[in-house]
Amino acid sequence: xxxxxxxxxxxxxxxxxxxxxxxxxxxxxxxxxxxxxxxxxxxxxxxxxxxxxxxxxxxxxxxxxxxxxxxxxxxxxxxxxxxxxxxxxxxxxxxxxxxxxxxxxxxxxxxxxxxxxxxxxxxxxxxxxxxxxxxxxxxxxxxxxxxxxxxxxxxxxxxxxxxxxxxxxxxxxxxxxxxxxxxxxxxxxxxxxxxxxxxxxxxxxxxxxxxxxxxxxxxxxxxxxxxxxxxxxxxxxxxxxxxxxxxxxxxxxxxxxxxxxxxxxxxxxxxxxxxxxxxxxxxxxxxxxxxxxxxxxxxxxxxxxxxxxxxxxxxxxxxxxxxxxxxxxxxxxxxxxxxxxxxxxxxxxxxxxxxxxxxxxxxxxxxxxxxxxxxxxxxxxxxxxxxxxxxxxxxxxxxxxxxxxxxxxxxxxxxxxxxxxxxxxxxxxxxxxxxxxxxxx
Numbered sequence: 001x002x003x004x005x006x007x008x009x010x011x012x013x014x015x016x017x018x019x020x021x022x023x024x025x026x027x028x029x030x031x032x033x034x035x036x037x038x039x040x041x042x043x044x045x046x047x048x049x050x051x052x053x054x055x056x057x058x059x060x061x062x063x064x065x066x067x068x069x070x071x072x073x074x075x076x077x078x079x080x081x082x083x084x085x086x087x088x089x090x091x092x093x094x095x096x097x098x099x100x101x102x103x104x105x106x107x108x109x110x111x112x113x114x115x116x117x118x119x120x121x122x123x124x125x126x127x128x129x130x131x132x133x134x135x136x137x138x139x140x141x142x143x144x145x146x147x148x149x150x151x152x153x154x155x156x157x158x159x160x161x162x163x164x165x166x167x168x169x170x171x172x173x174x175x176x177x178x179x180x181x182x183x184x185x186x187x188x189x190x191x192x193x194x195x196x197x198x199x200x201x202x203x204x205x206x207x208x209x210x211x212x213x214x215x216x217x218x219x220x221x222x223x224x225x226x227x228x229x230x231x232x233x234x235x236x237x238x239x240x241x242x243x244x245x246x247x248x249x250x251x252x253x254x255x256x257x258x259x260x261x262x263x264x265x266x267x268x269x270x271x272x273x274x275x276x277x278x279x280x281x282x283x284x285x286x287x288x289x290x291x292x293x294x295x296x297x298x299x300x301x302x303x304x305x306x307x308x309x310x311x312x313x314x315x316x317x318x319x320x321x322x323x324x325x326x327x328x329x330x331x332x333x334x335x336x337x338x339x340x341x342x343x344x345x346x347x348x349x350x351x352x353x354x355x356x357x358x359x360x361x362x363x364x365x366x367x368x369x370x371x372x373x374x375x376x377x378x379x380x381x382x383x384x385x386x387x388x389x390x391x392x393x394x395x396x397x398x399x400x401x402x403x404x405x406x407x408x409x410x411x412x413x414x415x416x417x418x419x420x421x422x423x424x425x426x427x428x429x430x431x432x433x434x435x436x437x438x439x440x441x
Contacts, residue, residue: 020108020117027118031153032125039133039146046141066134066147073154074127080161081120088113088168095172100302102295103177105288109184110171116164123153174307174317178300182324185296186331188289193335214245214262217274219283222256225249227282227290230353234342236276237350240268244277249354251292254283293332294356297365300325308373318373319382325365326386333358333394359402362390370410375417377426383410384429391436400437407433 096104107113127150133143170176228250237244243264248254261277263269287295304321307314337358342351356364366383373379384407391403411426 020114023111023114024118024121027115028121028125031119031122032129035126035146035149036129038149039130039143042143042145043133043141063134063142066142066144067131069147070127070131070134070150073150074124074131077120077124077127077154077157080157081117081124084120084161084164085117091168091172095177099174099177099306100299102299102302103181105286105299107171110180112164112167112171116160119153119160120157123150123157126150126153174303175320178303178321178324181296181299182328184289185293185328188291188296189293189328189331189335192291192293193332193338195336197334197336214243214264215266215269216259217261217263217269217277218257219254219260219281220256220278221283222254223283223285224253224287225251225281226284226288226292228353229280229282230339230342230351232280233277233351233353234344236273236280238344240273241265242268243349244351246351246353249356250290251287251294251356293328293361294364297325297328297361300328301365301368304369305372308369308376308379315373315376315378318369318376318379322366322369322379322382322386326389329358329361329365329386329390330393332361333390333399358394358399362402362406366406370406370413374413377414377418377422380410380414380418380426381429383407384426384433388429388433388436391433397437400439404430404434404437 092104092107095107130143130146130150133141133146135141171180225248228246233244233246245262247259247262254260260281263277282290289296300321304318304325306312307317307321338355340352340355341349342353344350366386369379370383373383387403387407387410391400394400394403407430411423411430414426415423
């Protein structure tokens with residue numbers, strides 16, 4: 001268990017940014033503790049209640065009024081929470097059916113929703129924690145300052161509720177959903193690939209060949225690879241003087257008992273080392289945006305495919321998705337590619353890990369949309385424009401030629417279903433794309 005502790009900490013920190021558990025729980029506990037501590041402090045120093053003007057809280061001598069206010073606020077807040085989040089879950093269900101079930105992940109990361117849940121539950125806990133302080137026996141005590149705090153929290157809940165309704169009405173729009181997914185994916189790209197592109201290496205994927213003499217390390221669990229700790233693998237390889245090769249990349253599903261790694265020297269692969277190697281992989285039931293660029297792209301592709309399906313027939317949404325996909329790919333192309341091989345010391349190969357390259361990302365982003373939009377002129381034209389925009393940011397000639405070849409596929413597929421005038425416009429864009437490819441270095 002201790003071997004996986006670093007990944008466990010990372011997983012918790014990732015959940016802190018997304019999910020309805022960590023951040024709302026922290027906010028609720030903090031407000032609940034504040035209610036109990038403030039009531040206890042006021043009981044230890046009764047003079048605090050004299051600071052509250054009589055016009056703000058006239059009944060300074062009736063504990064039942066304090067109990068009524070605290071109890072009423074707690075009951076009202078929980079009622080509002082139940083109604084609001086029942087409506088939210090229904091909205092998420094409808095949105096997942098309309099667009100894609102994978103967008104629920106991005107909704108769970110919405111900080112406004114997390115803060116809404118935390119503030120409302122925290123107000124409830126605040127009132128519950130302060131309620132026992134208002135009593136008549138053995139002596140009368142009214143937590144006046146604490147009750148004023150509860151009233152201020154209630155007013156804040158009303159204002160926050162209005163803001164939340166306004167926010168959620170915008171958050172369920174498809175343009176907002178796609179933009180949020182693209183923004184989160186770009187942030188992950190910059191975190192995973194921090195260096196700007198120097199264009200000294202090819203952007204085409206070059207997966208290292210498998211070592212036929214290596215010994216397999218089998219996966220102990222089934223799930224998707226969500227994160228690979230490359231630095232930890234390098235440290236283990238250097239300490240044991242071995243070469244480690246990851247057989248599957250982030251985003252791949254690996255069943256239990258299937259080879260996940262290859263190690264160069266079989267006699268050094270002890271059960272302890274095998275446990276440490278497996279602990280460098282975060283494997284779970286769902287894909288996440290910790291290192292998985294393709295997952296963000298596939299979410300937008302799902303929305304685009306739903307939009308251009310005959311049942312929906314919404315090419316405008318598909319066009320918007322293509323625009324956001326080009327934005328992600330341009331961001332990816334502007335960063336220095338992730339190392340496929342790690343050396344320590346220089347010249348000594350320690351670890352090789354397959355990563356997704358720009359060529360594979362382009363196929364993941366556009367290939368399915370191209371196949372299902374052959375009869376849609378607007379989407380096909382936007383695909384050609386997106387390919388041209390990406391090509392304008394990449395000086396690598398091989399990538400530009402790949403983009404031109406993808407553009408030819410778009411035109412060839414659409415030519416069989418659309419008119420000659422539409423094909424002429426596509427050919428103009430394809431010509432510009434091919435001219436761009438010939439200019440690459």
